[in-house]
Amino acid sequence: MKLRYLLVICGVLFLSNLEAQKQQEDILFMVDDTPVYISEFLRVYNKNLDLVQDESQKDVDEYLTLFTNYKLKLKEARALGLHKKPSYIRELRNYKKQLVQGYITDAKVTDALISEAYDRISYDVKANHILVKVSENASPKDTLAAFNEAVNLRNRALKEGFERVRKEVHNGQTIFGESLGYFSGFKMVYKFENVAYNTKVGGISQVFRTRFGYHFLKVFDKRKSRGEVTVAHIMIANKQKDTINMTPEPRIQEIYKKFEQGEDFESLAKQFSDDKSTASRGGMLEPFSGGQLTSQEFEDQAFGLADIGDVSSPFKTEFGWHIVKLYDKKPIRPFEQLKSELEMRVKRDDRSRLIDEALIEDLKERYNISDHQPDLSYFVSILNEDYFKRTWTLPSDFIANKPLVKIVDRQFTYKDFAEYLLKAQRQMEPRMPFSTIVSKKYNNFFNSQLIKYREDHLEEENEEYAFVVSEYRDGLLLFDLMESNIWNISESDSLDLQNFYNSHKTKYVLPKRVDAIVATSTNQKALKKVAKLLHKGLPVDQIKNLVNSNNTIQVIFTSGVMDASHQALPKGFVFKNGMSKIYSHHDAFVVVQVKEVLPEAQKTFDEAKGSVISDYQIYKESKWVKELRDKFKVTINQEALKKVKLQIKSQ
Template identity: 65%
Template sequence: MVQDESQKDVDEYLKLFTNYKLKLKEAKAQGLHEKPSYKRELESYKKQLAKNYMTDAKVNDALVEEAYNHISNDIKANHILVRLAEDASPQDTLVAYNKIRDLRKRAVNEGFEIVRKQVHNGKTVFGEELGWFSGFRMVYKFEKVAYNTPVGEISEPFRTRFGYHIVKVFDKRKARGERTVKHIMISTKQGDTSTDAETRIKDIYTKIKQGETFEDLAKEFSDDKNSAPSGGLLKPFSSGQLSVPEFEEAAFALQNKGDISEPIKTNFGWHIIKLENAKPIGAFKELKPELEDKVKRDARSQLIEEALISKLKDKYGITNTDLSYFKTILNEDFYKRNLETSRRF
């Protein structure tokens, strides 16, 4: 009886394995293994499997601590960018590098802001105001240089995937955490004057002061149709996430839940803001798991891999990393286990 059951299991497994191999053969005959979507998915799986092995604990811990320091502090900076494709030729790369070097010299002598405004053309050269930002808001190379540049100084030229940059840091401060707010917005509609919108927002503000419910007024009067149905509620945000600095400053000026701002004006119109929640930056121990995950998904992860590869090279005395020989032997014979090792090996 045991033998019969065992044979039954073997037969079932053999049937499954045969069907599996037939499906693989059919898929290959149809050329599915050459499809770009399949190749992308396979490459993704390879990277996922490698992640558990391509890591260096010391470097990972250092990057996580650095990330916490960055999210705990905000930076106010502007930059000048000379655009350059990632696959640019050596000649084009040298031209872009020399150009950013010249712009830095001019910025030092003539003033960063004067040069930034003069050279911006929105195509090949960008001179942009960045406002306040913190960790993970910029590409890592840019973020690292900005945090390592003293207030009032202009960085040396550096390259990201966008091209060559120089950055000037104007100020640094402790991060203000996260805010969740509700707002009532009166936009300046076509045909209206700014006075019309200001009058309407002041009337609403008077109603709030007289005791009417903020949320009901938002539903009835707010021109922000996305947030009005929920009483004006917006998604949580931190410094630098909004493109409206006046709104951001007014929101962070509110300290206690339920505090309501006076009417403020932005490019979108007039607003009244109500604070729902003020969340400070958490302790390192609390945020560490989240930061570890972000570091693994960020460009920082490349530094971890590079550190591990360098350590392994040193450990095993590897100086020659030419893999061309191995490419020649990874053929059908290799996968069928008919490999005969070359005498060179």
């Protein structure tokens, strides 16, 4: 899905062009000869009322303006024929294919799998396994050999001990004896997960097959999930920009010593953390659960803190150096809170096959279709060895138009299945009898056509699905229109863009800044000493050696070019050269040596280009909408608008 299309959807607040029911409904307004009904306006207004940030958009008249502008753009998109573009048709088709899955699956089977998944993620299993590798498409001979090898190894493990055999037989090529540690639901393929959770602690499973080969495993432990944890952190990024501190590790150690000396963790985070998204909140992160973070080291450190208020020692991740403080620990969230998330994961997982099988049975019952296969002997007779070489073709006298199977009102012929067979031969498969190939391929063909029939008719049968498809259909049109008319800044816009910049230069300036050294400490006396040493012109490295020691960090320095919003500078800081007074800031004290005050400066066109383009696009769109209002006549039904306002007021 296109990212900018998502922005369109958010920007127009999911406004819909779904045709209203053809009852005696009141028309709210007309765009030329196209009516827009009260019911449609109320539906989208009420749907998006809680989503809007701008209070003006909650005003009915303001919202009506947005809505009519939206309808004008859609009118223009259709007038330009954008709904006929192959790329539009293709993307809409792909979206519908994704969306339809949520509307046609078997709810009972899905719910059972979701419930099972919740039970699985509520516990961690510790297990090791032995795998005899064999391809899914291996010959019967190789498959049997792999199975027998796995059975023999299991028998040895029962007699000699699982771990002894595992370590002895592992060769990393044909046999793998692996220690897996703890894992929970969705961490392994579904078949493997099933066996692991259904094997008792201390037990060795039977041999089972996955797409990797034949396994058996031993379960060593089962424990409750670690649940959810809330922590704050101080981070010093790997790419440290502070010229005084050459590497992040010494800086994080300095900060940690300040904490050990009794300084407040949150205050230190506000002053020094490089994670700008959390620094202002004292380093506080959103709660997370096991497996949710990309950094396993960070997760382990966070969950490793035992008691509320505990703080870790400095540790390193791929992002930099961290100190973590524990604020809260919770068990796994209740089922109802996780249900929708689990549903998405179930449908992406191997267990989705169970959902597909249940769907096929449901559709057969819905459409009163028998499980009985038609006579396929003709197709068996026309297959030959070329099928395994993927060069098979239909015979010249192939019977194309003979009826094969019917799904409700859709008749499929021999030609339809033959074309499926031709495409299916591209797939690498083990050699098997032609009768088996034809039977398997027919089942796949029939099931896919049965699901497609349901998908093709779903918009007629399911009102909610029809609404969602219509929203996307119109949003996609609007994306293409906005991209071609507003977002793409072409060569022809270059001069207009430069002129726009020239006319609005006062908007594009760099704020007043200072090139400064900031010293921070909770010890006001130490800062006075630092101020004197800075005033004398001593290098910062030398000052650090004088005021700090290996065991005590009294002062931390930050340097660079900063504006008034910089986290190191106190509110109300006076921008002037020289040594500042001592300020109180973030539960500590700071003193600033200003090397140079950099005044406000005009940004060049290149420096401001991003902002200029954004502002120009807003200007261009406003002008374009006025042109559309001249092109298409919008007629508001004032009596209908009164009804709308009364209905909204009474809600």
